[in-house]
Amino acid sequence: MAPYYSPTAILTDAQKAPTTFSLAVPALSHSPLNNNSGTPITPATTLDLPLWLAEMLAVSRPSGPASAPLATLDMPSALGPKVMNALTADSTSVELRQQAQWFYGLGERMLELFEDEEMGAVLLNTFKKRALEIADKAQNTRTAQQGGDSGDFMSGLDETERQLFRAAHDGTHTVKRWFEATSRG
């Protein structure tokens, strides 16, 4: 389980996934979930709910274990077939950040809920390929900052990848600093 104090875990869980209600929920009508519109939630309403809530709704069975769940969780569009196809075609050209800020965290949670071998394989492959690209970009930060060819790629990194970039860059940077510091008197 993710550590309780980890902001990463909290932010990952706050990402939204479409949830379709299969029961009417009148009490929720005035909640912020429903844009305060006042209309009660009827069956087949689809709302974008944060993962932590959507997950609880999807596994809860209000009228006994044999009944239908309160709501069903759908695959978020960030992990939809369109994105998966684009990632299979060329993983480095997709702007993951546009899809979800914590793309891999979202993928990880969805893989726990849905058994989808294919999506898992695509995500693993994407992560590997993009990590290599990040390692190369981290060697030369000037191109990354100025934009240029790599600007698109850099702005499309999700948070996990940004942390990787930072780690790679910090490693090279501290080694360089040590060399410089020891060269002086």
Next chain:
Amino acid sequence: MAPPLPPGLTPSEVGFLCEMEHVTVIPRQTLDGLELLGGPTGALKPPFPTPLPLWLALLLKKQRRANITPPPWLSVEALTQILDFETDERTAELFSPSPNLPPATTSAPLGDAATARAQADALPYHWLEIGHLLITHAADDFDDLDAVRKLLRDLREVRMSKLRKGFEVLDAGGGVKMNGVGGMEIAEVRGFVGGVVDGLRRLNRSREESRKERETEERENGLGSSSYRDDEDEDML
């Protein structure tokens, strides 16, 4: 909650530790043996070469009280040979092997990796740091400084590109054999490699769990023959 320190040694810590390695010094002045925390040092009597910790040797060098004899592997011939090994087609996949381990002793925790008695055809663990410190602070003790400096830089670049190739084969559960990588090189890539492996592991977790479940189920149903399964488990470990 304070953010935890990153695991492992940072490059500056590795650089600090490398100064504990012994180098061979040719003293110019006499000095009695010192009782240091790291153990007593031998008395300095010119012109007999004596092993000293690198930090002390550099200090004496700065005060012009001693000359440092570069270790054998820091010569043009040895570095050229190692560089040839690193770039040779047949061994291009490998890092040049680290020196043979000294016989186990209880007295000296640090070997002769950087003294005049060091093995000439192998790079020790702290090769990058010691090489750098010696060519910057004991420059006049080298016969052919420019060539050594150039060879060191070449070696570093060749080995960095090999490390980079190693990134390509990182996997969620697998290990990568990277024998012979130096301390500074490890410290440099630790954050990145750790991050990649962790990310891969997290993405792979659900698949791994379902695989394990399937396996236990199969075992309970008596489908898998036990000896075959055991083999696979060992591979995973």
